[in-house]
Every structure is written in structure tokens, then in C-alpha cells.
């Protein structure tokens with residue numbers, strides 16, 4: 001396996017999870033931290049940033065916060081960043097959410113990086129139709145993090161973006177690693193997952209997370225959860241041994257049925 005810039009790690013997503021529920025955020029963050037999680041993804045879009053900041057409290061210095069700027073105007077973007085500085089102190093990974101006004105935001109984000117208040121600048125989008133624009137953004141050489149969907153049923157990012165990220169040395173964070181969530185309540189049977197057990201996979205969620213992390217181009221997956229027991233289960237997928245091509249194909253076949 002080739003060396004990765006960052007990872008492979010299981011982080012925590014926070015879309016539609018905590019809202020303003022600080023106690024819920026604390027329970028989930030305590031579980032993820034105890035399980036070794038150090039990467040937390042959020043956004044002004046999710047309404048979870050402040051709760052996450054409060055929940056991270058004692059763990060903040062050991063954690064990597066990946067949040068986003070989701071703003072059509074510079075004023076709004078700067079106001080979002082001011083809030084983030086209050087909640088997180090510093091932002092290790094600042095991503096332009098869904099490419100919104102990315103060319104306008106880049107200069108001030110780069111100034112903040114120069115000043116040390118931002119670590120890396122990234123860019124995200126969830127929709128395959130936006131991937132050519134994501135590729136154009138990456139080719140500027142001004143982003144060092146890419147966040148896209150990648151799961152057995154959503155592999156559009158593997159066509160152009162993952163090879164491009166590899167070529168440019170860009171860190172890749174995978175959103176929606178659990179794919180079509182309708183399959184989660186009725187997962188494949190234990191016997192179907194049996195060939196994956198020697199790879200440390202006990203559950204369907206772990207099979208999907210390990211499927212993504214076993215691609216050497218992937219640095220992190222960020223499953224979202226409100227349940228501490230799911231956070232612990234997910235974190236366990238972040239350790240080797242990694243799946244080989246046959247096991248990854250098995251996960252793809254099971255995802256399709």
C-alpha cells in the first residue's frame with residue numbers, strides 16, 4: 001500500500017445530528033474520542049458547530065476540526081469564520097462547502113492560512129454533476145483537501161477526482177461513506193459478511209467504512225451518528241488489515257442486492 005498524506009482514519013460527520021443539543025454532542029464526542037477518533041467534520045449548514053465546539057472542550061487540542069464556509073458573499077463567509085474562531089479557536093481544515101463562491105472566498109481564506117488561523121483549505125461537493133468544477137478548483141493547486149461521496153453505490157468520484165487528488169497530493173475525506181442508508185436497517189446476513197471477519201469486520205457499517213478506507217487514495221471517512229454505540233462500532237473500522245480487491249468486490253456485490 002502506498003503512503004497516505006493523512007490517515008487512514010474514521011472521523012465523525014455532523015450533518016443533521018446534534019443541532020443545538022450539547023448533551024447529545026457530548027455523549028457522541030466522548031464515545032468517538034475514547035475510540036480514537038480525532039477528526040470532526042461540520043458546517044454552518046448543519047447547525048451543529050457550536051454544540052460540537054462545546055463538546056470538544058477537553059479534547060480540542062488533540063482534535064482536527066474540519067468545518068466549512070457556506071456563503072454567497074464575503075461578508076457572510078467572514079462572519080461564519082468569526083463564529084468558528086469563537087467556537088474552535090482555530091480551524092485545521094476549512095472547506096468551501098459545495099463550491100459556493102469558491103473563487104471569491106479563496107483569497108481571504110489564504111490570508112487566514114498565512115496568519116495561522118486556518119491549517120488547510122479544502123473544497124466539497126456531493127453531486128456528480130459538480131465534479132468537473134471540483135476538478136477545475138483542484139487544478140488551481142490552491143486546495144489541499146477534497147471532500148466527496150465514495151461508497152460501493154456511488155463511485156463517480158473515482159473516475160477523475162481521486163486520481164487527480166493523488167496526482168496533486170490532496171487529502172481526500174469521504175462523505176456519505178455508508179451509502180444508501182435504507183440498507184442499514186436490513187444489512188446482509190452474518191454468513192454473507194463471514195469472509196470479512198478476518199479483516200476485523202463484524203457489521204455492515206464496518207464493511208462499508210473499510211471498503212472506502214481500503215482504497216489507498218482515501219484519507220478519512222466521516223460517518224455521522226447520534227448514537228455512541230454506532231460511533232464506537234464505526235471507529236473500529238479504522239484499523240488494518242485492509243480489504244483486498246476480492247473483499248472489496250464482495251462488499252460491492254452485497255451493496256447491490
Ligand SMILES: NC(=O)c1ccc[n+]([C@@H]2O[C@H](COP(=O)([O-])OP(=O)(O)OC[C@H]3O[C@@H](n4cnc5c(N)ncnc54)[C@H](OP(=O)(O)O)[C@@H]3O)[C@@H](O)[C@H]2O)c1
Pocket residue numbers: 012013014015016041042097098124125126147174175176177178179181184205206222223224225226227230231233234
Ligand atoms: N456537501 C458536503 O460537504 C457534504 C454533503 C453530505 C455530507 N457531508 C458530510 O459527511 C457526513 C456523512 O454523510 P451523511 O450524514 O450524509 O451520511 P452517513 O454518515 O453516510 O450516514 C449517516 C446515517 O447513518 C447512520 N449510522 C451511522 N453509523 C451507523 C452504524 N454503525 N450502524 C447503522 N447506522 C449508522 C446514522 O444513524 P444513527 O444516528 O442512528 O447512527 C445516520 O442516519 C455528514 O455528516 C457531513 O459531515 C458533507
